[in-house]
Amino acid sequence: MHCRAYFLLEKDFQELKEKNYEGIITFPVSENMMEWEAEIKGLQNTIWHGLCFQLTIHFTSNYNFVPPVVNFRTIPFHPNVDQQTGRPYIDFLDNPEEWNTDYTLSSILLTLQVILSDPVLKNPVNLKAVQMLMEDESMYRLIILKLLHQLLQVKGDSQLLKDTDKFTRSIKAVSFHDYYKTWSGIATSKATEYYRSPLLEVQNFTGEYYHK
Template identity: 40%
Template sequence: MHSRAHMLLEKEYLLLQKQPAWGIEAEPLRDDSLFEWMATIKGLKDTIWEGGVFAVNLKFDENFNNIPPSVRFHTVPFHPNIDMNTGQPCVDFLDDYSIWKESYSLLSILLAIQCLLSNPVLKNAVNQDACSILLETPDLYRQMVVDCVSASQRVLAGENLQADDAKVRFDKTEDGLVDKPITSQGRLAKVSFDEYLTTWSGIATSKAQANMKNPLLEAIKNNPKMQTAHFGLPLEELQQHMKKQLQEHNSLMYGNFTSKPDKKDSQDKKLDHINKMRKIYLPSRKIAPPPSTAQSEIGDPWEKDVDDLVEWTANLDEEELE
Protein backbone atom coordinates (compact mmCIF):
# COMPACT_ATOMS: atom_id res chain seq x y z
CA MET A 1 0.00 0.00 0.00
CA HIS A 2 1.32 3.42 -0.94
CA SER A 3 2.00 6.16 1.58
CA ARG A 4 -0.15 9.23 2.06
CA ALA A 5 2.42 11.44 0.28
CA HIS A 6 2.48 9.08 -2.70
CA MET A 7 -1.30 9.14 -3.07
CA LEU A 8 -1.35 12.94 -2.79
CA LEU A 9 1.21 13.19 -5.59
CA GLU A 10 -0.87 10.84 -7.75
CA LYS A 11 -3.80 13.17 -7.22
CA GLU A 12 -1.63 16.17 -8.18
CA TYR A 13 -0.58 14.42 -11.36
CA LEU A 14 -4.17 13.72 -12.37
CA LEU A 15 -5.21 17.31 -11.67
CA LEU A 16 -2.40 18.67 -13.85
CA GLN A 17 -3.54 16.46 -16.70
CA LYS A 18 -7.20 17.38 -16.36
CA GLN A 19 -6.76 21.08 -15.67
CA PRO A 20 -3.49 22.19 -17.26
CA ALA A 21 -2.32 25.77 -16.79
CA TRP A 22 -0.86 27.89 -19.56
CA GLY A 23 2.91 27.69 -19.77
CA ILE A 24 3.29 25.02 -17.10
CA GLU A 25 4.07 21.35 -17.57
CA ALA A 26 5.17 18.86 -14.93
CA GLU A 27 5.63 15.11 -14.65
CA PRO A 28 7.58 12.64 -12.51
CA LEU A 29 11.06 11.74 -13.65
CA ARG A 30 10.50 8.03 -13.02
CA ASP A 31 7.50 5.80 -13.47
CA ASP A 32 8.15 3.86 -10.27
CA SER A 33 8.50 6.96 -8.06
CA LEU A 34 6.53 10.18 -7.74
CA PHE A 35 8.88 11.93 -5.34
CA GLU A 36 11.00 13.74 -7.94
CA TRP A 37 9.49 15.84 -10.72
CA MET A 38 10.71 17.94 -13.60
CA ALA A 39 8.59 20.92 -14.62
CA THR A 40 8.88 23.57 -17.33
CA ILE A 41 7.70 27.11 -16.77
CA LYS A 42 7.20 29.62 -19.58
CA GLY A 43 7.51 33.35 -19.09
CA LEU A 44 4.21 35.22 -19.02
CA LYS A 45 3.01 36.92 -22.17
CA ASP A 46 3.48 40.68 -22.63
CA THR A 47 6.44 40.64 -20.22
CA ILE A 48 10.19 40.70 -20.77
CA TRP A 49 10.23 37.01 -19.85
CA GLU A 50 7.93 36.05 -22.72
CA GLY A 51 9.42 33.24 -24.78
CA GLY A 52 11.57 31.88 -21.97
CA VAL A 53 11.22 28.23 -20.99
CA PHE A 54 12.83 27.28 -17.68
CA ALA A 55 13.23 23.81 -16.23
CA VAL A 56 12.48 23.34 -12.53
CA ASN A 57 13.31 20.32 -10.40
CA LEU A 58 10.99 19.44 -7.49
CA LYS A 59 11.78 16.89 -4.78
CA PHE A 60 9.16 15.63 -2.33
CA ASP A 61 9.47 13.44 0.72
CA GLU A 62 7.17 11.35 2.85
CA ASN A 63 6.12 14.44 4.86
CA PHE A 64 4.36 16.03 1.88
CA ASN A 65 2.05 17.94 2.15
CA ASN A 66 2.86 18.87 5.72
CA ILE A 67 6.00 20.57 4.43
CA PRO A 68 6.72 22.06 0.99
CA PRO A 69 8.92 20.35 -1.58
CA SER A 70 12.48 21.34 -2.42
CA VAL A 71 12.45 23.46 -5.57
CA ARG A 72 15.47 24.27 -7.72
CA PHE A 73 15.79 25.83 -11.15
CA HIS A 74 17.61 23.55 -13.57
CA THR A 75 17.86 26.42 -16.09
CA VAL A 76 18.76 29.24 -13.71
CA PRO A 77 17.46 32.67 -14.82
CA PHE A 78 19.09 35.98 -13.95
CA HIS A 79 16.62 37.25 -11.37
CA PRO A 80 16.80 39.12 -8.03
CA ASN A 81 14.84 36.37 -6.24
CA ILE A 82 16.68 33.32 -7.63
CA ASP A 83 20.02 32.16 -6.27
CA MET A 84 22.47 31.88 -9.15
CA ASN A 85 24.54 29.21 -7.35
CA THR A 86 21.82 26.86 -6.15
CA GLY A 87 18.92 27.81 -8.45
CA GLN A 88 16.60 28.09 -5.44
CA PRO A 89 13.76 30.59 -5.87
CA CYS A 90 13.00 32.93 -2.98
CA VAL A 91 9.32 32.22 -2.26
CA ASP A 92 8.10 32.84 1.27
CA PHE A 93 5.95 29.72 1.72
CA LEU A 94 8.73 27.51 0.33
CA ASP A 95 11.37 28.97 2.64
CA ASP A 96 9.29 29.25 5.81
CA TYR A 97 7.43 26.12 6.91
CA SER A 98 5.24 28.19 9.23
CA ILE A 99 3.75 29.99 6.22
CA TRP A 100 3.22 26.82 4.21
CA LYS A 101 -0.35 25.53 4.06
CA GLU A 102 -1.53 22.05 3.21
CA SER A 103 -4.00 23.54 0.75
CA TYR A 104 -1.15 24.64 -1.51
CA SER A 105 -0.95 22.36 -4.52
CA LEU A 106 1.82 21.61 -6.96
CA LEU A 107 0.16 23.84 -9.53
CA SER A 108 -0.01 26.74 -7.07
CA ILE A 109 3.73 26.41 -6.43
CA LEU A 110 4.56 26.55 -10.14
CA LEU A 111 2.15 29.45 -10.75
CA ALA A 112 3.77 31.42 -7.91
CA ILE A 113 7.20 30.90 -9.48
CA GLN A 114 5.88 31.89 -12.90
CA CYS A 115 4.49 35.16 -11.51
CA LEU A 116 7.71 35.76 -9.56
CA LEU A 117 9.69 36.00 -12.78
CA SER A 118 7.78 39.05 -13.97
CA ASN A 119 7.22 40.54 -10.51
CA PRO A 120 10.51 40.50 -8.59
CA VAL A 121 10.59 41.37 -4.90
CA LEU A 122 13.58 43.64 -4.32
CA LYS A 123 13.44 43.47 -0.53
CA ASN A 124 15.96 40.92 0.79
CA ALA A 125 16.91 39.84 -2.74
CA VAL A 126 19.18 36.79 -2.91
CA ASN A 127 20.82 37.95 -6.17
CA GLN A 128 22.18 41.36 -5.28
CA ASP A 129 23.77 41.90 -8.68
CA ALA A 130 20.44 41.49 -10.45
CA CYS A 131 18.75 43.72 -7.89
CA SER A 132 21.33 46.51 -8.31
CA ILE A 133 21.18 46.38 -12.11
CA LEU A 134 17.39 46.47 -12.06
CA LEU A 135 17.39 49.55 -9.83
CA GLU A 136 20.27 51.47 -11.41
CA THR A 137 20.14 50.49 -15.11
CA PRO A 138 16.77 49.00 -16.04
CA ASP A 139 17.70 48.90 -19.75
CA LEU A 140 20.70 46.71 -19.01
CA TYR A 141 18.54 44.42 -16.86
CA ARG A 142 16.05 44.12 -19.69
CA GLN A 143 18.82 43.17 -22.11
CA MET A 144 20.19 40.56 -19.72
CA VAL A 145 16.73 39.07 -19.35
CA VAL A 146 16.37 38.92 -23.14
CA ASP A 147 19.71 37.10 -23.34
CA CYS A 148 18.55 34.77 -20.57
CA VAL A 149 15.35 33.99 -22.48
CA SER A 150 17.32 33.22 -25.64
CA ALA A 151 19.67 30.96 -23.69
CA SER A 152 16.73 29.04 -22.21
CA GLN A 153 15.36 28.42 -25.69
CA ARG A 154 18.71 27.03 -26.85
CA VAL A 155 18.88 24.76 -23.80
CA LEU A 156 15.36 23.53 -24.50
CA ALA A 157 16.24 22.84 -28.13
CA GLY A 158 19.26 20.79 -27.05
CA GLU A 159 17.23 18.78 -24.56
CA ASN A 160 14.55 18.06 -27.16
CA LEU A 161 17.24 16.84 -29.55
CA GLN A 162 18.56 14.44 -26.92
CA ALA A 163 15.03 13.29 -26.17
CA ASP A 164 14.42 12.55 -29.86
CA ASP A 165 17.62 10.51 -30.01
CA ALA A 166 16.49 8.53 -26.97
CA LYS A 167 13.18 7.52 -28.53
CA VAL A 168 12.80 3.98 -29.88
CA ARG A 169 10.66 2.39 -32.48
CA PHE A 170 9.70 -1.25 -32.74
CA ASP A 171 10.54 -3.38 -35.77
CA LYS A 172 8.87 -6.70 -36.31
CA THR A 173 11.24 -9.63 -36.81
CA GLU A 174 10.94 -13.39 -36.75
CA ASP A 175 11.86 -13.43 -33.07
CA GLY A 176 9.26 -10.81 -32.20
CA LEU A 177 9.37 -7.05 -31.61
CA VAL A 178 12.80 -5.50 -31.35
CA ASP A 179 13.37 -1.93 -30.24
CA LYS A 180 15.49 0.08 -32.64
CA PRO A 181 16.79 3.57 -31.86
CA ILE A 182 15.62 6.33 -34.14
CA THR A 183 18.50 8.31 -35.57
CA SER A 184 18.32 11.26 -37.88
CA GLN A 185 19.84 10.50 -41.25
CA GLY A 186 22.81 12.72 -41.96
CA ARG A 187 23.53 13.43 -38.30
CA LEU A 188 25.42 10.16 -37.75
CA ALA A 189 27.16 8.28 -40.52
CA LYS A 190 30.00 5.80 -40.78
CA VAL A 191 33.15 7.04 -42.48
CA SER A 192 35.96 4.86 -43.76
CA PHE A 193 39.48 5.46 -42.51
CA ASP A 194 40.75 6.36 -45.99
CA GLU A 195 38.03 8.97 -46.40
CA TYR A 196 38.72 10.34 -42.93
CA LEU A 197 42.47 10.54 -43.62
CA THR A 198 41.92 12.27 -46.96
CA THR A 199 39.61 14.85 -45.39
CA TRP A 200 41.90 15.46 -42.43
CA SER A 201 44.99 15.82 -44.62
CA GLY A 202 43.14 18.29 -46.82
CA ILE A 203 42.04 20.61 -44.02
CA ALA A 204 45.08 20.25 -41.72
CA THR A 205 47.01 23.49 -41.23
CA SER A 206 50.36 21.77 -40.59
CA LYS A 207 52.24 19.53 -43.00
CA ALA A 208 54.99 17.00 -42.37
CA GLN A 209 56.92 18.36 -45.37
CA ALA A 210 56.75 21.59 -47.31
CA ASN A 211 56.19 19.81 -50.63
CA MET A 212 53.52 17.45 -49.29
CA LYS A 213 50.54 17.15 -51.63
CA ASN A 214 47.00 17.97 -50.58
CA PRO A 215 44.75 14.97 -51.37
CA LEU A 216 41.63 17.10 -51.61
CA LEU A 217 43.23 19.44 -54.13
CA GLU A 218 44.63 16.49 -56.04
CA ALA A 219 41.15 15.02 -56.30
CA ILE A 220 39.86 18.34 -57.64
CA LYS A 221 42.68 18.57 -60.18
CA ASN A 222 41.98 15.07 -61.44
CA ASN A 223 38.27 15.78 -61.72
CA PRO A 224 37.46 18.81 -63.95
CA LYS A 225 33.80 18.64 -62.96
CA MET A 226 34.62 19.06 -59.27
CA GLN A 227 37.01 21.87 -60.13
CA THR A 228 34.38 23.67 -62.20
CA ALA A 229 31.69 23.17 -59.55
CA HIS A 230 33.79 24.45 -56.65
CA PHE A 231 35.95 27.11 -58.27
CA GLY A 232 34.47 27.95 -61.65
CA LEU A 233 37.99 28.26 -63.14
CA PRO A 234 39.74 26.45 -65.99
CA LEU A 235 42.16 23.76 -64.90
CA GLU A 236 45.29 25.66 -66.07
CA GLU A 237 44.30 28.85 -64.25
CA LEU A 238 43.44 26.89 -61.13
CA GLN A 239 46.87 25.23 -61.17
CA GLN A 240 48.54 28.64 -61.48
CA HIS A 241 46.60 29.95 -58.48
CA MET A 242 47.49 26.88 -56.45
CA LYS A 243 51.18 27.12 -57.38
CA LYS A 244 51.32 30.81 -56.48
CA GLN A 245 49.60 30.26 -53.13
CA LEU A 246 51.92 27.36 -52.34
CA GLN A 247 55.00 29.48 -53.12
CA GLU A 248 53.75 32.32 -50.91
CA HIS A 249 52.99 29.88 -48.11
CA ASN A 250 56.45 28.25 -48.33
CA SER A 251 58.22 31.62 -48.37
CA LEU A 252 56.34 32.70 -45.24
CA MET A 253 56.69 29.43 -43.34
CA TYR A 254 60.12 28.15 -44.43
CA GLY A 255 61.78 31.08 -46.19
CA ASN A 256 62.78 31.33 -49.83
CA PHE A 257 65.94 29.20 -50.11
CA THR A 258 65.61 28.16 -53.73
CA SER A 259 67.36 31.17 -55.31
CA LYS A 260 70.01 33.59 -54.10
CA PRO A 261 69.31 37.31 -54.42
CA ASP A 262 71.31 39.29 -57.01
CA LYS A 263 74.14 41.30 -55.41
CA LYS A 264 73.58 44.36 -57.58
CA ASP A 265 69.85 44.41 -56.89
CA SER A 266 70.54 44.13 -53.19
CA GLN A 267 72.94 47.10 -53.27
CA ASP A 268 70.51 49.21 -55.28
CA LYS A 269 67.77 48.48 -52.77
CA LYS A 270 70.03 49.48 -49.89
CA LEU A 271 71.05 52.75 -51.57
CA ASP A 272 67.46 53.56 -52.39
CA HIS A 273 66.52 52.92 -48.77
CA ILE A 274 69.34 55.17 -47.51
CA ASN A 275 68.31 58.00 -49.83
CA LYS A 276 64.76 57.78 -48.57
CA MET A 277 65.94 57.91 -44.97
CA ARG A 278 68.07 60.97 -45.74
CA LYS A 279 65.13 62.84 -47.20
CA ILE A 280 63.05 62.07 -44.14
CA TYR A 281 65.49 62.68 -41.29
CA LEU A 282 68.26 65.03 -42.60
CA PRO A 283 67.35 68.74 -42.92
CA SER A 284 67.74 70.27 -46.33
CA ARG A 285 70.81 72.53 -46.68
CA LYS A 286 70.50 75.89 -48.37
CA ILE A 287 73.28 76.67 -50.85
CA ALA A 288 74.72 80.20 -50.44
CA PRO A 289 74.69 82.34 -53.59
CA PRO A 290 78.08 83.04 -55.22
CA PRO A 291 79.76 86.36 -54.20
CA SER A 292 79.40 89.30 -56.54
CA THR A 293 82.34 90.88 -58.38
CA ALA A 294 82.47 93.97 -56.11
CA GLN A 295 82.62 91.82 -52.98
CA SER A 296 85.39 89.71 -54.51
CA GLU A 297 87.58 92.79 -55.07
CA ILE A 298 86.91 94.41 -51.67
CA GLY A 299 86.84 91.25 -49.67
CA ASP A 300 84.50 90.30 -46.87
CA PRO A 301 83.73 93.01 -44.26
CA TRP A 302 85.01 90.93 -41.38
CA GLU A 303 88.53 90.76 -42.88
CA LYS A 304 89.00 94.55 -42.35
CA ASP A 305 87.86 94.25 -38.73
CA VAL A 306 90.41 91.52 -38.11
CA ASP A 307 93.23 93.68 -39.56
CA ASP A 308 92.27 96.64 -37.35
CA LEU A 309 92.16 94.42 -34.26
CA VAL A 310 95.64 93.03 -34.97
CA GLU A 311 97.09 96.53 -35.53
CA TRP A 312 95.56 97.86 -32.27
CA THR A 313 96.93 94.95 -30.31
CA ALA A 314 100.46 95.55 -31.67
CA ASN A 315 100.45 99.23 -30.59
CA LEU A 316 99.58 98.48 -26.92
CA ASP A 317 102.14 99.62 -24.32
CA GLU A 318 103.23 96.67 -22.15
CA GLU A 319 104.36 98.90 -19.23
CA GLU A 320 101.00 100.62 -18.94
CA LEU A 321 99.23 97.27 -19.01
CA GLU A 322 101.37 96.02 -16.11
Protein backbone atom coordinates in the same frame (compact mmCIF):
# COMPACT_ATOMS: atom_id res chain seq x y z
CA MET B 1 2.43 -0.15 -0.68
CA HIS B 2 2.32 3.52 -1.61
CA CYS B 3 2.52 6.24 1.01
CA ARG B 4 0.05 9.07 1.56
CA ALA B 5 2.24 11.50 -0.36
CA TYR B 6 2.07 9.29 -3.46
CA PHE B 7 -1.71 9.50 -3.66
CA LEU B 8 -1.73 13.24 -2.97
CA LEU B 9 0.74 13.79 -5.81
CA GLU B 10 -1.34 11.65 -8.12
CA LYS B 11 -4.27 13.92 -7.30
CA ASP B 12 -2.12 17.03 -7.89
CA PHE B 13 -0.98 15.65 -11.22
CA GLN B 14 -4.54 14.98 -12.31
CA GLU B 15 -5.51 18.54 -11.39
CA LEU B 16 -2.68 19.93 -13.50
CA LYS B 17 -3.69 17.83 -16.50
CA GLU B 18 -7.32 18.94 -16.20
CA LYS B 19 -6.53 22.64 -15.74
CA ASN B 20 -3.83 22.71 -18.42
CA TYR B 21 -2.30 25.95 -17.18
CA GLU B 22 -0.67 28.03 -19.91
CA GLY B 23 3.10 28.03 -19.88
CA ILE B 24 3.43 25.30 -17.24
CA ILE B 25 4.49 21.71 -17.89
CA THR B 26 5.41 19.16 -15.21
CA PHE B 27 5.70 15.41 -14.83
CA PRO B 28 7.07 12.84 -12.35
CA VAL B 29 10.41 11.23 -13.18
CA SER B 30 10.39 8.56 -10.48
CA GLU B 31 8.03 5.65 -9.93
CA ASN B 32 7.30 6.69 -6.35
CA MET B 33 6.25 10.20 -7.53
CA MET B 34 8.78 11.90 -5.27
CA GLU B 35 10.95 13.39 -8.04
CA TRP B 36 9.48 15.78 -10.64
CA GLU B 37 10.69 17.98 -13.45
CA ALA B 38 8.90 21.08 -14.71
CA GLU B 39 9.10 23.86 -17.27
CA ILE B 40 7.80 27.37 -16.67
CA LYS B 41 7.43 29.95 -19.42
CA GLY B 42 7.41 33.69 -18.86
CA LEU B 43 4.12 35.57 -19.07
CA GLN B 44 3.10 37.71 -22.00
CA ASN B 45 3.89 41.45 -21.81
CA THR B 46 6.82 40.91 -19.45
CA ILE B 47 10.56 40.80 -20.08
CA TRP B 48 10.38 37.04 -19.52
CA HIS B 49 7.92 36.39 -22.34
CA GLY B 50 9.21 33.72 -24.72
CA LEU B 51 11.71 32.26 -22.25
CA CYS B 52 11.54 28.77 -20.76
CA PHE B 53 13.03 27.63 -17.46
CA GLN B 54 13.47 24.06 -16.26
CA LEU B 55 13.07 23.05 -12.61
CA THR B 56 13.36 20.03 -10.36
CA ILE B 57 10.97 19.37 -7.49
CA HIS B 58 11.78 16.90 -4.74
CA PHE B 59 9.00 15.69 -2.44
CA THR B 60 9.29 13.49 0.63
CA SER B 61 6.95 10.97 2.18
CA ASN B 62 5.86 13.75 4.56
CA TYR B 63 4.16 15.73 1.77
CA ASN B 64 1.84 17.64 2.11
CA PHE B 65 2.69 18.31 5.75
CA VAL B 66 5.98 19.85 4.57
CA PRO B 67 6.89 21.70 1.36
CA PRO B 68 9.04 20.17 -1.39
CA VAL B 69 12.53 21.30 -2.35
CA VAL B 70 12.49 23.29 -5.61
CA ASN B 71 15.47 24.29 -7.74
CA PHE B 72 15.79 25.92 -11.14
CA ARG B 73 17.95 23.85 -13.48
CA THR B 74 17.91 26.74 -15.94
CA ILE B 75 18.80 29.43 -13.42
CA PRO B 76 17.28 32.84 -14.23
CA PHE B 77 19.09 36.09 -13.51
CA HIS B 78 16.43 37.11 -11.04
CA PRO B 79 16.23 39.05 -7.76
CA ASN B 80 14.53 36.20 -5.92
CA VAL B 81 16.55 33.23 -7.22
CA ASP B 82 19.95 32.23 -5.87
CA GLN B 83 22.33 32.45 -8.83
CA GLN B 84 24.53 29.62 -7.52
CA THR B 85 22.00 27.02 -6.41
CA GLY B 86 18.93 27.92 -8.47
CA ARG B 87 16.83 27.97 -5.32
CA PRO B 88 13.80 30.30 -5.45
CA TYR B 89 13.12 32.17 -2.22
CA ILE B 90 9.39 32.02 -1.59
CA ASP B 91 7.91 32.24 1.87
CA PHE B 92 6.04 28.94 2.02
CA LEU B 93 8.88 26.98 0.38
CA ASP B 94 11.67 28.54 2.42
CA ASN B 95 9.94 28.40 5.80
CA PRO B 96 7.98 25.24 6.75
CA GLU B 97 5.98 27.29 9.24
CA GLU B 98 4.52 29.26 6.31
CA TRP B 99 3.45 26.08 4.51
CA ASN B 100 -0.25 25.23 4.35
CA THR B 101 -1.59 21.76 3.56
CA ASP B 102 -4.07 23.39 1.17
CA TYR B 103 -1.18 24.21 -1.17
CA THR B 104 -0.70 21.88 -4.11
CA LEU B 105 1.73 21.35 -6.95
CA SER B 106 -0.37 23.83 -8.94
CA SER B 107 0.04 26.40 -6.16
CA ILE B 108 3.81 26.03 -6.26
CA LEU B 109 4.19 26.28 -10.03
CA LEU B 110 1.77 29.18 -10.44
CA THR B 111 3.51 31.08 -7.67
CA LEU B 112 6.88 30.51 -9.33
CA GLN B 113 5.52 31.79 -12.63
CA VAL B 114 4.22 34.94 -10.95
CA ILE B 115 7.43 35.57 -9.00
CA LEU B 116 9.41 35.15 -12.21
CA SER B 117 7.49 37.94 -13.92
CA ASP B 118 6.84 40.08 -10.84
CA PRO B 119 9.92 39.90 -8.59
CA VAL B 120 9.86 41.15 -5.03
CA LEU B 121 12.54 43.82 -4.91
CA LYS B 122 12.72 44.23 -1.16
CA ASN B 123 15.41 42.06 0.46
CA PRO B 124 16.42 40.19 -2.71
CA VAL B 125 18.89 37.30 -2.76
CA ASN B 126 20.50 38.37 -6.05
CA LEU B 127 21.63 41.96 -5.50
CA LYS B 128 23.14 42.34 -8.96
CA ALA B 129 19.86 41.37 -10.60
CA VAL B 130 17.73 43.79 -8.62
CA GLN B 131 20.20 46.64 -9.16
CA MET B 132 20.23 46.11 -12.92
CA LEU B 133 16.44 45.77 -13.07
CA MET B 134 15.90 49.03 -11.22
CA GLU B 135 18.51 50.98 -13.17
CA ASP B 136 17.96 49.77 -16.74
CA GLU B 137 15.21 47.28 -17.57
CA SER B 138 16.29 47.01 -21.22
CA MET B 139 19.83 46.08 -20.22
CA TYR B 140 18.42 43.64 -17.66
CA ARG B 141 16.51 41.91 -20.46
CA LEU B 142 19.67 41.66 -22.57
CA ILE B 143 21.58 40.14 -19.67
CA ILE B 144 18.81 37.61 -19.10
CA LEU B 145 18.95 36.52 -22.75
CA LYS B 146 22.75 36.37 -22.81
CA LEU B 147 23.04 34.30 -19.64
CA LEU B 148 20.27 31.95 -20.71
CA HIS B 149 21.89 31.42 -24.11
CA GLN B 150 25.26 30.70 -22.49
CA LEU B 151 23.70 28.24 -20.05
CA LEU B 152 21.92 26.33 -22.80
CA GLN B 153 25.10 26.15 -24.86
CA VAL B 154 27.03 24.75 -21.92
CA LYS B 155 24.36 22.10 -21.39
CA GLY B 156 24.20 21.31 -25.08
CA ASP B 157 20.55 22.34 -25.18
CA SER B 158 20.72 24.99 -27.90
CA GLN B 159 17.77 23.37 -29.65
CA LEU B 160 15.65 24.19 -26.60
CA LEU B 161 15.59 27.86 -27.56
CA LYS B 162 13.99 27.04 -30.90
CA ASP B 163 11.58 24.56 -29.34
CA THR B 164 10.62 27.03 -26.61
CA ASP B 165 9.91 29.79 -29.12
CA LYS B 166 7.77 27.47 -31.21
CA PHE B 167 5.84 26.27 -28.18
CA THR B 168 5.32 29.77 -26.83
CA ARG B 169 3.76 30.96 -30.08
CA SER B 170 1.37 28.03 -30.03
CA ILE B 171 -0.04 28.46 -26.51
CA LYS B 172 -2.86 30.72 -25.46
CA ALA B 173 -1.52 34.15 -24.47
CA VAL B 174 -2.17 35.42 -20.96
CA SER B 175 -1.49 39.10 -20.35
CA PHE B 176 0.51 39.98 -17.28
CA HIS B 177 -2.03 42.67 -16.37
CA ASP B 178 -4.85 40.12 -16.08
CA TYR B 179 -2.63 37.63 -14.32
CA TYR B 180 -1.33 40.21 -11.88
CA LYS B 181 -4.80 41.26 -10.77
CA THR B 182 -5.33 37.74 -9.42
CA TRP B 183 -1.88 36.85 -8.18
CA SER B 184 -0.39 40.20 -7.05
CA GLY B 185 1.22 40.26 -3.66
CA ILE B 186 2.70 36.76 -3.59
CA ALA B 187 6.09 37.25 -1.93
CA THR B 188 9.43 35.60 -1.26
CA SER B 189 10.61 34.44 2.12
CA LYS B 190 12.75 37.55 2.47
CA ALA B 191 9.86 39.98 1.99
CA THR B 192 7.75 41.71 4.59
CA GLU B 193 4.17 40.80 5.46
CA TYR B 194 2.92 43.63 3.25
CA TYR B 195 3.73 41.64 0.14
CA ARG B 196 2.15 38.36 1.15
CA SER B 197 -1.05 37.46 -0.63
CA PRO B 198 -4.09 36.11 1.24
CA LEU B 199 -5.10 34.32 -1.97
CA LEU B 200 -2.57 31.60 -1.22
CA GLU B 201 -4.42 30.78 1.97
CA VAL B 202 -7.68 30.09 0.16
CA GLN B 203 -8.33 26.48 -0.75
CA ASN B 204 -8.63 25.89 -4.53
CA PHE B 205 -7.43 29.45 -5.13
CA THR B 206 -6.16 28.56 -8.60
CA GLY B 207 -9.73 28.35 -9.84
CA GLU B 208 -10.13 32.08 -9.27
CA TYR B 209 -8.24 32.77 -12.49
CA TYR B 210 -7.85 29.61 -14.52
CA HIS B 211 -11.42 28.63 -15.22
CA LYS B 212 -12.17 26.72 -18.40
